[in-house]
Amino acid sequence: MTRHSILFVVIAAAILVAPVGPLNGAGASIAGTVKVTGLATSADVVVYVQEAPGTFPPGKPVVMDQKSMQFIPHVLPVVAGTAVKFVNSDPTPHNVFSPDNEKYNLGTWPQGQSKDYTFNKCAKPPCVYTQLCKVHPEMEGYIVVLQNPYFAVTDKAGHYEIANVPPGNYTLAVWHTRTKAQPKPVTVEAAKPATVDFVLAR
Ligand SMILES: [Cu+2]
Incomplete structure (x- = not known):
């Protein structure tokens, strides 16, 4: 050459x-x-x-923690397609479910364990998913699925x-x-x- x-x-x-x-x-x-x-x-x-x-690729996986009987962060925006890792940091079992959009119940697990969920079913952003725990009805968090990373x-x-x-x-x-x-x-x-x-x- x-x-x-x-x-x-x-x-x-x-x-x-x-x-x-x-x-x-x-x-x-x-x-x-x-x-x-x-x-x-x-x-x-x-x-x-x-x-x-x-079109925008999914963001890097992000964590929503269950700690001190709260979803942390309380509000979590993500780009469509992003995976969220639900972590339990409390010494008591927590559950994660959402009654919104396609609905899911990820189950109940103890401290130190986690489950992933990928938000790839939002047809028309924004899609808001209320995060709830069947064990503790007072717990509430929100995941907001968006079209782009400018948030x-x-x-x-x-x-x-x-x-x-x-x-x-x-x-x-x-x-x-x-x-x-x-x-x-x-x-x-x-x-x-x-x-x-x-x-x-x-
Ligand atoms: Cu709980």
Whole structure:
């Protein structure tokens, strides 16, 4: 091979292995504050891009723990197709079931054991799956299956940040267990952070 043809092969290989989608660094964040009126905390609100162009691979497997008699995290958004590992960290047996969408009951297991469930049956995101435990009726968690990875969950102060969203025009929506708000349009320009705030009320 000549030096030129070697260079060509190297460049061609670099193009082939480059990730599909926006170039690194071309995106920008969407961030802001969500105020949940009438509640002590503005945490656990899912803020998400309703629909982004293209299809998205499942995210890496994520954990939902059962610890101190709670589902942790309380609210867990995932990209469609992502596997969730349900872990029991308590010295008492817990069960995991959901009455929503295709419905499932993963059974009951003791401390230190886990079961996986893959969320690949959501036909039209968002799909919300309430997580319940037959042993402890007061336990409740939520898994929200979304079309794309551009989502975030608010902290106690209501802050959220969605990193590295490709430039484009989107609809930004929110999901919360008890309150609602209308989606809002947002335009993302390259390397220019966008700010979108919400007020949620019953
Ligand atoms: Cu339980």
